[in-house]
Every structure is written in structure tokens, then in C-alpha cells.
Amino acid sequence: MNDTSLSTKEQRKPLVYLVAASALVLLCGAAFAPDHLEINLGENSTWVLWDQLRLRIWSNLFVVAFFLLTIALGGTLFIALTYISGAGWHVAFRRIPESLAKALPVAGIFMLLVLGLRFQEYGWHHDWHGGPGTFWFKELWLTPWFWMIRSVAYVVVWSLLGKMLVSRSLKQDESGDTKLSDSNVGLSALFLAVYAVTFSLACVDWIMALDPLWFSTIWGVYNFSGMIQATLAVIIILGLLLRVQGRPLHGVFTDEHLHDLGRLMIGFSCFWMYIWFSQYMLIWYTNIPEETSYFIIRTHGSWGPVVVVSIILNWVIPFFVLLPQPAKRSSGIMMKVAIVVLIGRWVDLYVMIFPSTLISKPVFGIWEIASICCLVGAGTLLILRCFDAKNPVPAKDPYLKESLHYHAN
Amino acid sequence: MSERVILAHFEHEDDLLAATNAVRLEGLQIVDVFTPYAVHGLDKAMGLKPSRLTWVCFVCGMVGGLGMLWFEHWSASISWAINVGGKPWNSLPSDVPVAFEAAILLAGFGSVFALFAVCKLYPGKHIRMISPRVTDDQFVLVINEANASFDLSAVQDLLHKYDVVAIEEKLL
Numbered sequence: 001m002n003d004t005s006l007s008t009k010e011q012r013k014p015l016v017y018l019v020a021a022s023a024l025v026l027l028c029g030a031a032f033a034p035d036h037l038e039i040n041l042g043e044n045s046t047w048v049l050w051d052q053l054r055l056r057i058w059s060n061l062f063v064v065a066f067f068l069l070t071i072a073l074g075g076t077l078f079i080a081l082t083y084i085s086g087a088g089w090h091v092a093f094r095r096i097p098e099s100l101a102k103a104l105p106v107a108g109i110f111m112l113l114v115l116g117l118r119f120q121e122y123g124w125h126h127d128w129h130g131g132p133g134t135f136w137f138k139e140l141w142l143t144p145w146f147w148m149i150r151s152v153a154y155v156v157v158w159s160l161l162g163k164m165l166v167s168r169s170l171k172q173d174e175s176g177d178t179k180l181s182d183s184n185v186g187l188s189a190l191f192l193a194v195y196a197v198t199f200s201l202a203c204v205d206w207i208m209a210l211d212p213l214w215f216s217t218i219w220g221v222y223n224f225s226g227m228i229q230a231t232l233a234v235i236i237i238l239g240l241l242l243r244v245q246g247r248p249l250h251g252v253f254t255d256e257h258l259h260d261l262g263r264l265m266i267g268f269s270c271f272w273m274y275i276w277f278s279q280y281m282l283i284w285y286t287n288i289p290e291e292t293s294y295f296i297i298r299t300h301g302s303w304g305p306v307v308v309v310s311i312i313l314n315w316v317i318p319f320f321v322l323l324p325q326p327a328k329r330s331s332g333i334m335m336k337v338a339i340v341v342l343i344g345r346w347v348d349l350y351v352m353i354f355p356s357t358l359i360s361k362p363v364f365g366i367w368e369i370a371s372i373c374c375l376v377g378a379g380t381l382l383i384l385r386c387f388d389a390k391n392p393v394p395a396k397d398p399y400l401k402e403s404l405h406y407h408a409n
Numbered sequence: 410m411s412e413r414v415i416l417a418h419f420e421h422e423d424d425l426l427a428a429t430n431a432v433r434l435e436g437l438q439i440v441d442v443f444t445p446y447a448v449h450g451l452d453k454a455m456g457l458k459p460s461r462l463t464w465v466c467f468v469c470g471m472v473g474g475l476g477m478l479w480f481e482h483w484s485a486s487i488s489w490a491i492n493v494g495g496k497p498w499n500s501l502p503s504d505v506p507v508a509f510e511a512a513i514l515l516a517g518f519g520s521v522f523a524l525f526a527v528c529k530l531y532p533g534k535h536i537r538m539i540s541p542r543v544t545d546d547q548f549v550l551v552i553n554e555a556n557a558s559f560d561l562s563a564v565q566d567l568l569h570k571y572d573v574v575a576i577e578e579k580l581l
Contacts, residue, residue, distance in 0.1 A: 281502045285494070325463065407449035 007384050019377035022370040029367060030057050050365065052358060058118045059357045060371035063349045065111040066206070067230070068379055069155075070223070072107040074231025075100025076162040077195060080188035083165075083181070088399030089260055089406045093253045095392050096238045098169060100231065101162040102386035108155030115151055115206065142212065147205060154202045161191040169394055176396035199224065210356035214294050218279045225272040229314065230345040232265040233338035238383065240335050248392030252404070255329045259408035262328030265341065266318055273315035298351060302361040306351050313344030325409070346372065413554040414440055415561075416540060417568045418547050418575040422448055425548040428571035429454040435567060438553040440581075443543035462520055462527075469519025474512030478504055539579075547574075554578070 030053075037049040050056065075097040082090050090097075140146070165187055172180040200220025208219050216222075239257065242249035283291045298307050317340050327333045354362065394400060419425040422444075429442060433456045442448075442455060485491055486498035496503065525531065543549050552564065565576055 277502075277505060281505065284502050285496075287494070323467065325459065409449070409452075 012381060012384070015377045015381050018373050019381065022373035022377065025366065025370040026057055026061070026374065029370075030054060050363070050367075051360070053367070054118075055357055056363065057367055057371075058114070059354055060367055061114045061117075062357075063346065063353055064371045064375040065107070065114040066353075067346060067349055067375060068103075068382075069107040069111045070227040071231055071234050071379070072100050072104040072162075073158055073195075073199070074227045075235075076104060076158065076165065076191065077228065078231060078235065079165050079169075080191045080195070083185050083188040084192060086185075088402035089257065089408075091394055091397045091399045091403035092406075093235070093239050093242075093249060093257055094169065094394050094397070095387065096235050096242070097231075098166045099238075099383055099387040100234065101166050103382045104162045105155075105159040106382055108159055111206075112151060112155055116148065138212075142209060147209075150201070150205060154198045157194060157198060161187065161194065165191065169397070170388075170391070172396050173391050173394060174396075178398050181398060196220075199227075207352055207356075210353065211294065213290055216279055216283070216291070216294065218275060218282075222275045222279055225268060225275045226314070226345055226348050229265065229268040229272050230342055232261055232268060233341040233345070234383075236261050236265065236334055236338040237342075238387075240331050240338075242387075242392070248389050252393055254404075254406070256406045256408040257403075258331070258334055259325075259328045260406075262322055262334055262337075263408075265338070266322040266328070269315050269318040269322075269341070273311065273319075276311070276314075297355045297359065303351065303355055306347065306362050310344060310347040310351055313340055313347055317344075346375075412440075412581050414579055414581050415552045415554060415564065416575075416577045416579055417550040417552065417573045418540065418542070418577075419550065419572070420547065420574050421572070422548065424571045424573070425550060426450060426454050428568060428573065429550055431567060431571065432550065432552060432564075435564075437559075437564065438555070440551040440553050442551065443539050443549040445544055445546060445548070448548070462523060465523040466516045466520040470512045470516030473515030473519075474508045476515075477508040477511035481507060 033053055035053045036051050037053070038046045039049060040046050078090075078097040079094065079101060081087075082094075165184055168180045168184050168187070171177075200223075203220050203223040207223070208215065236258065239249065239253045239261070241247070243253040244250065280295060283295055297303060318337050321333060321337050322328055327337075350368075417428065419428065425442070425444070426448065429439065429451065433439060433454065439455055442451060444451070481504040482499055485493075485504075490498045492498075493500075493503070538544075539551065540547065540549050554561075568576060
């Protein structure tokens with residue numbers, strides 16, 4: 001790789017091995033392992049090691065791909081939100097969300113590959129001609145080719161707008177032209193309008209359609225809340241890692257920035273809980289069978305504890321730990337909470353997707369561990385590659401001085 | 410209670426911050442600092458302890474949330490059980506929105522009224538303005554002269570290093 005890279009080849013080696021090993025495990029599982037494996041323990045008892053293995057591996061890849069894609073999209077969203085609100089505080093570390101935005105095309109292609117690989121998993125694919133409860137518009141909307149074209153269109157539009165936002169910021173490093181900031185404000189407005197519609201639709205098409213007869217009108221907001229919360233966690237982790245002595249953001253990413261990111265993260269944790277509960281309570285209260293199907297699987301029986309774990313990781317821990325002011329300024333606490341939030345994000349997606357594809361009870365084993373290792377390794381490598389260590393700070397941004405002297409309180 | 414104080418007037422935020430810091434490090438007693446707007450970093454320059462208002466806010470929020478949860482449970486399923494839509498009497502989800510609102514209401518009001526109480530602020534209170542320009546374009550640092558070792562000329566020299574525009578003595 002080139003000299004603008006953040007890490008040396010030696011440092012990346014363990015990550016490369018991790019990704020290679022876990023990808024190999026998943027690949028071997030998908031190609032050679034039997035779909036159903038059980039060990040006979042003698043008298044009338046068998047130990048089922050796994051069932052529906054291919055579907056399980058696909059569901060794992062789905063969770064991982066959507067996780068990565070929403071982090072990348074969240075970085076773009078963070079940039080757009082800060083431009084449009086005229087924010088200056090974040091400029092010193094803006095290269096972090098920009099590196100996430102640069103990862104969008106790769107993450108998007110990965111997502112599309114996963115979707116294309118096995119999209120017959122979608123219930124509507126088997127009998128999308130007038131299954132029970134279908135409606136002409138739904139049939140039209142879920143026609144496979146139309147569905148696939150839409151999916152590609154979402155990824156292309158997000159990637160293009162993200163690339164434009166980042167490239168103008170990079171151009172400003174050379175020219176110092178403040179008009180570039182102004183034009184990014186307009187572009188951000190466009191991105192936000194496009195994003196609001198397309199992201200809602202993408203969540204409906206990709207995740208909600210796994211269970212084609214179920215619907216929830218708050219689905220897009222629910223996914224948005226998890227996405228922005230996880231993105232903030234990633235920005236915090238990267239900021240903390242990059243501000244260590246000798247790294248590019250040393251002395252640039254200050255406690256003040258950390259404090260504000262912490263405030264945003266605790267805020268969006270509460271927002272996630274608020275939206276989660278809004279969805280749950282209305283469905284519980286109205287008690288209409290076609291709406292309750294989602295929560296009946298997830299709150300009755302063995303999925304129930306997983307939902308509780310997701311609530312603890314995504315809201316209870318971040319809320320109570322980050323409530324005191326000093327916690328939001330402490331590197332150690334913020335790093336731990338950010339990691340908890342990312343684990344919570346995985347559990348949240350797991351409980352969104354797995355009950356719809358596999359339905360049976362929760363599973364956690366080598367395939368989940370392998371896919372998580374794949375996500376952590378490949379995600380880190382991707383972001384490292386996208387972070388331009390040569391220009392780690394937007395040197396000529398008009399708000400840079402404000403950001404460096406920023407006081408959070 | 411009267412005390413002799415020095416009022417040091419400044420025109421710029423940066424001068425005020427630096428002077429406040431220097432005065433604190435000198436061991437002088439800062440009575441208060443008056444500014445036309447909130448100056449970031451002034452609490453650190455003055456050496457103020459972290460605010461205890463957050464604890465008031467937290468406790469009030471907890472009392473509001475848990476108290477309302479208990480009240481809803483008591484009223485809807487113990488004292489006068491009502492069947493709403495065939496749901497169980499002690500349905501937690503239906504109690505959450507009101508408990509949430511009550512937590513926010515009490516946390517908000519609790520903080521505001523605790524602030525009023527600590528500042529001894531009430532409607533119709535007569536306020537003696539330390540200098541009319543602190544509501545407009547000047548910053549005033551108030552230093553207590555009570556200490557026996559107080560050396561006026563030394564303090565004046567110190568303040569002049571930070572472009573003080575006026576120094577006056579006053580009996581508070």
C-alpha cells in the first residue's frame with residue numbers, strides 16, 4: 001500500500017489473518033458442511049449441532065453486511081448533518097466520518113452481493129403472485145427485478161453523494177476555497193432528503209420484507225436510530241485510537257470533542273429506546289394479528305431474553321454510565337461504552353433478522369463468531385484504508401480554528 | 410454583611426479569562442465574575458467545583474419516573490382496577506409513557522426551582538447591579554479585599570497585565 005496509510009503491513013497482518021480464517025470457516029460451512037447435523041447420544045436423545053446451516057450463514061452475512069453498510073452510511077449522514085446545521089465543533093476530526101463515507105461503495109457492494117446471493121429467502125419470492133394478504137401494489141413493489149434494481153439504486157445514490165461530499169472537503173485542503181463548504185451545505189440538503197426516503201425504503205425492502213405480511217410504519221426511524229447510535233460509537237472508538245501519542249489526531253481530537261460525541265451517543269441511545277418502545281407499545285396496544293406477529297416471535301419464548309439483552313446493551317448501560325459529566329470526558333469509559341453499543345447493535349440486528357429467516361430459537365456458535373470476526377477485521381481494514389493519514393485534518397476548513405478551540409461546557 | 414471588594418472591568422473575553430486564572434493562582438478570593446453572556450471555560454478559571462445541580466436533576470427524574478410508575482400501578486390495578494381493551498390490569502407498557510413524561514417534568518422543574526433556590530431568586534427580588542455594562546459589553550471580575558495581607562497595588566499591577574480598563578473599590 002501507499003505511504004498515506006495509517007498502519008504498517010506488519011500491524012495489519014493479524015487482521016488479515018483473522019478475516020481470512022473466519023471467511024474460510026464461513027465458506028467451508030456454506031460449501032461442504034451438511035445442512036443439518038446432529039449427534040446421537042444414545043437412548044432417544046440427539047444433540048442437534050445445527051440446522052438449516054446455509055440459511056444461518058446467509059443470515060449472519062446479512063447482519064454483518066447491513067451493520068457495515070449502516071456504519072458507512074452513518075458517517076455520510078454525520079457529515080451532512082453537521083454541514084447543514086452550520087456546525088464547527090466537529091471539523092478537527094471530520095476525516096473520521098469522511099473515512100466511513102469513503103467505505104460506502106465497498107460496503108454497499110458487499111450488501112448487494114449478500115442480497116443477490118440468496119434472495120429467494122424472502123418469503124414473497126416463493127409465491128409473490130397473490131399470497132394471502134397481498135395487495136396489488138405490494139406485489140408490484142416486491143417483483144424481484146424491480147426490488148433488485150431499487151437495491152442497486154439506493155447503494156449507487158448513497159455512494160455518489162457521499163463521494164461528492166468527501167471530495168469537496170478534500171479539495172478544500174488544497175485551495176482553501178470557502179465556497180466548497182457552501183456548496184457542500186447544498187449537497188448535504190440534497191443528501192438528507194434523498195437519504196430519508198431511500199433509507200426507509202431500503203430497510204423496508206431488505207429487512208421488513210423478510211416477513212412479507214408484517215408491517216410497521218416506524219421501521220425506517222427505528223433503523224435510523226440504531227444506525228446513528230452505532231456510527232457515533234465507531235467515531236468515538238476511532239477518535240480515541242487516533243489521538244494516542246504519535247498518531248495523526250494527537251492533540252487534535254480533544255476531550256471537548258469526546259464530551260460532545262458522548263452527549264450525542266447518550267442522546268441517541270435514549271432515542272433508540274424511545275423508538276423501540278414506540279413501535280412495541282403501539283403494536284401491543286392495538287393487538288392486530290398482522291402487526292403482532294413480529295413481537296410474538298421475539299418476546300415469547302427463547303427470543304425474549306435476547307430482546308432484553310439488546311435493550312440493556314443499547315440503552316440501559318449507555319444511559320446510566322454516561323449520565324455523569326466526567327464519564328463523557330474519560331477515554332476509558334467512553335471506549336468501553338462505545339464497544340458495548342456496537343455489541344448491542346449486532347444483537348439488535350440479530351434479533352431483527354434471525355427470527356424472520358430462521359424462526360426457531362436463538363443460535364450462537366462458530367458461524368456467528370466467524371461472521372463477527374469477519375466484520376471486525378474487514379471493517380477495521382476497510383476504514384484504515386479509507387483514512388488518509390497524510391491529511392488527517394481538514395487544514396483549510398473555515399471552521400477548523402473554532403473546532404480546535406472548542407469548549408464543550 | 411458588608412465587604413470591601415475590587416471591581417476589575419475588562420473589554421475582552423480572553424483578557425477576563427486570563428486575569429481570572431491569574432487572580433485565582435495568586436490565591437486571591439474571587440467573589441464572582443459578571444459577564445454579558447456565558448463565557449466558556451470561566452468555571453475552570455474561577456476554580457468552581459462541579460455543579461451539584463445534576464444530582465438534583467437525576468433524583469427528581471427518578472422520583473418522577475418511579476413515583477408515577479407506582480401511582481399508575483396502584484390506581485389502575487389495585488385501588489380501582491379497570492379493564493382497558495382486555496389487557497391485564499398491571500400492564501407495564503401502558504404505564505411507561507406517562508412515567509417517562511413525569512420523569513422529564515420533575516427533572517426539569519426540579520432543576521429550575523433548585524437553581525432559583527440556590528441563587529435566592531424569586532419574583533420581585535430587587536437586584537443591585539454591580540455595573541450596568543455587564544449586561545451589555547463589559548466583563549467584571551470581583552475580588553474580595555477582606556484578607557489582611559491584601560496588597561492593593563500588587564493586585565492593580567497584576568490586573569494591568571491583562572488590559573484591565575477600569576478598577577474601582579466598592580463596599581458590597
